[in-house]
Amino acid sequence: MNAIVKNATFVAAASPVVFIVDDDRSVREALSALFRSVGLRVELYGSAMEFLNGRRSDAAGCLVLDVRLPGLSGLDFQTQLAASGIHLPIIFMTGHGDIPMSVRAMKAGAVDFLAKPFREQDMLDAVAAAIECDARRRRDSEALSSLKSMLSSLTPREREVLEHVTSGLMNKQIAALLGLSEITVKIHRGNLMRKMGARSLADLVRKAEALGIGAPSDLTMASHAQA
CATH class of the missing domain: 1.10.10.10 (Winged helix-like DNA-binding domain superfamily/Winged helix DNA-binding domain)
Incomplete structure (x- = not known):
């Protein structure tokens, strides 16, 4: 798995991107329409492996991730991304969430944890916060690299x-x-x-x-x- 992550190809891009990972096509399409309606770029994936194997934009952005995915679960995927040095802020969504899931996700650095069905504005607010978080992390990383x-x-x-x-x-x-x-x-x-x-x-x-x-x-x- 680590080899797949480390060898993944990134495509340079300037505008923010929302990566959506959910095995439900209707959910992916609904979220895509929502984010595009406010001018955000969107990339859709049906599983964690599809995300890892895909060509992804290397731009500030965030990951909107379903907890229950085929194969690697959303929470385990979060752990794998962190271990592999991929630091996209994550917003979890689930129709079967419970308190232990929420606690584990937030302790591991998730920006938010939204239970389905959620208000569109709640999702947009969470995504806006996550994108700003990622942009700030990138600025800090570039500044530190310059200092080094x-x-x-x-x-x-x-x-x-x-x-x-x-x-x-x-x-x-x-x-x-x-x-x-x-x-x-x-x-x-x-x-x-x-x-x-x-x-x-x-x-x-x-x-x-x-x-x-x-x-x-x-x-x-x-x-x-x-x-």
Whole structure:
């Protein structure tokens, strides 16, 4: 199953897409008409395997998924997608839902869980929230990728200075720790600020935190205590 997911082909697209997976053709068509009526793109699948084997648009979107599907169930499909690194927000729908199903789905990250029959507006609201969630995740992922690229452009020494600067040390403290002159630390600091695209120290700290950099080490804490 993992191989199928990882080798699936994605088609580049800009506008949001609602992926509908339900073995009931009438449900698929009704939902398709609903989403298209508000200008959304729609792709229809009759089973989890059909979705996994299909050519899917690589755009912000969400998955509207029936809990009871032939073969792999909707809840098990949710688990499989997460394990395979596919992070489309999921809206579950079912005509046989119960509290344990809802709890399991929501704990696993589902955006909503709608019992059939549901109000069209409830579905549209859930889809709008899910698409915005996916768009935000993609923006955050792109921003983090950009930061990682900036970080990789730093020299080993600049990386050391970055870690000390963002953990709160002053230039003279960093110089003492690294055995450098204060002016050399200032040069490294200026270079890394430029490479990281940081407008200020606060901006640099925010970027470092996003990368998991900047937690004070024991050495840093000791230096602060001595200062």
